[in-house]
Amino acid sequence: MAVAAAACLALLPAAQATSTPQPEPEVYSVPDTDSRSRTEINRTGALVLSVDEAGVATVEATPEQAEKLRAAGLKPRQQETVAAALARINAGPDAGVRDFPPQDQGFHNFDEMKAELDKAVADHGGIAAKSSVGKSFEGREIPLLKISDNVAQDEDEPEVLFNCNQHAREHLTTEMCLRIVNRFTDGYANDPAIKEIVDSREIWVVPVTNPDGSIYDVQSGQYRGWRKNRQNTGTDTNRNWDYKWGCCGGSSGNPSAETYRGTAPFSAPEAGALARWVDSRVVGGRQQIRAHIDWHTYSELVLWPFGYTYDGATTGMTQQEYDRFVRVGREMAQTNGYTPQQSSDLYITDGSTTDWMWGKHKIFSFTFEMFPSSGGIDGFYPDDEVIGRETTRNDAAVDILLREAGV
Structure with a gap:
């Protein structure tokens, strides 16, 4: 049927x-x-x-x-x-907080997230450095943290990028990026496995890719269910990338739609800023970023390219390359209990971040859809009590991707 x-x-x-x-x-x-x-x-x-x-x-x-x-x-x-x-x-008491609702104060708002990054740099300045990929539509800097043993140098080491909170209401993903930051900085001195990774990789983390939307979703003190950026009626930044933009019915041309792709590729400043930064990592004709995860909520999925087509091996993806995505995607999913599948097995998307990362730069790129496995609007707003459990749940998968970046 x-x-x-x-x-x-x-x-x-x-x-x-x-x-x-x-x-x-x-x-x-x-x-x-x-x-x-x-x-x-x-x-x-x-x-x-x-x-x-x-x-x-x-x-x-x-x-x-x-x-x-x-x-x-x-x-x-x-x-x-x-x-x-x-x-x-x-529903619940209104404590006059213009932030996450009082019952969910365990989540980090935008300013608290920046403070966490500043603390990581202050505590671990030899391995952590903060910068920016560019500005949002409303003029906010989009923070970027680098973690590496010689953080001030651009070493010839495999680079890995993690970006979170591209869709505004997906706040659990910001906590995932902060987990990565704190794990690889706080653990460096005492955990030999973490030290080995940091000494052999350059790790980049963008905890909030869509700051305007993320702030708007909670600034009233109550959740608004907002997904897009804050540009006019909003653009879905994960349909705004210029690889197969608007090609295949996987986004909408209606500005009111939740999957509105924008007026042109990279018309959303947030998508354009991150893309230009990734482009800048081409050094000596070679892309230094070897692997990437775009974190989302929800559904508990590990997704790989392509999203714009149901085909596996196709133009831009050899059978050997596709088989590697399947192998590693399944290996990561075995560690966290997520379901591994090609992105289009969920539904067709075009102009997506992961397709662009692989399609343009051959970056080994995945989308993770975090907790919960199913739900309605409430799925975007889990209790803050799950933050620790659901972010540490992905530690082993993160390690696998960091390993694969050196392959």
Whole structure:
């Protein structure tokens, strides 16, 4: 049924580019989906939030988009409005804090994140240095931390990049990047395994790739469910990269859509800044960054390129290269219990960070979707009590990628 529904959805008119506000979105469950029908769900302007083992997708959609799904033979079942979901998540005492809600103060806001980076540099100045990849739409610096044994030097060592919080409401990922920072700085003096990695690699960490959106999502003291950057109606920075931008129905041209790809490749300053910085790591004609993880929430997945096509070995990806992605992706997933798969097995995306990293620079690039494994809007806002458990859960996978950077 899912494939037939996908074929029907493909015949529906594409959403027209408009800045007219959409009706209030709601959360729906859609049974019997596969990667192709989920791709077509997204093409209506809706957004697949998660998928369970039975193929039931949780979808954020307007009533109009839900009607398109019904017309195509799918069976969306309304669960609650996004507003009601946020009200439920935000329920609790208002302590007057204009930050994360009082019950989730364990998360680091943007200023607290910067303070953590400053502390790492102050405590471990011989191996940690802070800089910036560039500025956001609202003019904020996007912090970058380098970790290496001779941190002030540009050594001829494999480099690895970790970036987090590209989608504003995915705050657990910032904690993941801070875990990487603190683990490889605090552990350097006493953990021989960590010392060996730091002495043989240059590690780069961007804890908040979308500072404006991340700040906006929590600055009222309650969660807003915001995903995009803060440029006009917002651009999905993970659909704004110039490799296969807008090629394949894996993003939207509608400015109101959650997967709006922007007016042009790198029209979102945040995506452009990070891309230019990665371009700058081409030294002597060779890209120094050898491996990369773009951290997201949620669904507990390890994803590899390409997202724009269902093909594995294809233009820009030999069978040997694809087999390596599968092998390492599965090895990492064995350590954290995530599901390993090609990005397009979830649904088609185009203009994505991971596709660009590999497609342009041959950087061994993965997307990790963190805890929880499924859910609705609440999946973006887990309790702060899970931070330690869910970030340390990825330690071994991080180590594997750092190892592979030297291959």
